[in-house]
Amino acid sequence: MNIYHNKKDLNSYVEHLKVNKKSIGFVPTMGALHLGHASLIEKGMQQNDIVVVSVFVNPTQFDNQDDLLKYPRTLDSDVELLQEISKHKIIVYAPTVKDIYGDNVKATSFSYDGLEHEMEGRFRDGHFDGVGTIVKRLFEIVRPDRAYFGEKDFQQLMIIKKLVEKHHMPVKIVGCKIHRANDGLAMSSRNSRLKPEYRKAAPFIYKTLNVAKEKFGANSANKVTEWVEKQFAKHDLLELEYFIIADVNTLKTVKRKSNKKTYRGFIAVYADDIRLIDNIALN
Known part of the structure; x- marks a missing residue:
């Protein structure tokens, strides 16, 4: 498996692929795969x-510097996981800041x-x-x-599609379904930092x-929102x-439901000091 730590060497390899008319897929990550x-x-x-899988903890997208410092950095184990998937079809780009x-x-x-x-x-x-800066540079x-x-970061997915559209970038953005643990928790690198009692919760x-989602069919958006808030309270x-x-198209909070529009429920929750996000299609 080829691992590149600088863009100059990666550029040479990418050029080789392009000359040979090889198609390139890209999965940008912050590691802790x-x-x-x-x-x-x-x-x-x-x-x-x-x-190409990039492994880079991007400093410009963290508004909380403590979160940046605590973010897991596990390149060796990341590479091991990637080698289990494929030793020949995956290239790693793990640059420095x-x-x-x-x-x-x-x-x-x-x-x-x-x-x-x-x-x-x-x-x-x-x-x-910060997200736009790093994604544009990586592209x-x-x-x-x-x-x-992944659709777990649905807002980010929509924003990246908008970034590509506005900057006329020649890349197709593919959204993928949320991957969940057996108990339903959306997979996230942050999950590894959860204390046992919070992971259980x-x-x-x-x-x-x-x-x-069930309630949304027969109730107003405000009533469903109030119900969720009470459960967490x-x-x-x-x-x-x-x-x-x-x-889903504008990401604006719904005031009155319309049968002509598609909606999602978006949530952010603190489990101790770990911030978890998730979402679900409602109709």
Whole structure:
């Protein structure tokens, strides 16, 4: 398995692939890989000759510096997992901060036609500028034909689609279903940091989303939201940051339901100091 730590060497390999008309899939990650990442990579291998997996903890998308410092960095075990998937169809790009940003570790400001101001944008200042900065740079370095993102970060998926559209980038964005543990908890690198009692409690998030979906058929969005808020108010360990029902296209919070629109429920919850997000299609 080829592992590149600088863009110059990776560029040479990508050029070799392009000359030989090989298709390139791309899965950008921040490492601490799990089965959710594996599902994206396997989808990429089905549709491309080679899949590039980047492993880079991007400093410009963290509004909480303590979260950045605590974020797990497990490159050796990440590579082991990737080798179990495929030793020949996967390329790893694990750059340094300097290789990506040089001496200017700063996010570029982006407009996503308002998508960035909803949900996560309200609670994580500058987060999507950091996401846009790193994804755009990685696309320019890797030059993929297709890039794969999980629907767990549904807002991020929509924002990246908007980024590609507005900057006329020649890459197809492929959204992939949320990969869940057997108990329903959405796979996340942060899950590895959960203390045992919080890990045991965390599936309550998905269970609540499923009941909210059932209630959404016969109740207003406000009533469903109030019900979810009450469930978490009674929970001893999990603290609700937000639950929002939004239009999937605009991500704006629904005021009155329409049969002509598609909605999702979005949630952010603190399990001790670990922030977990999830979402579910409602109709």
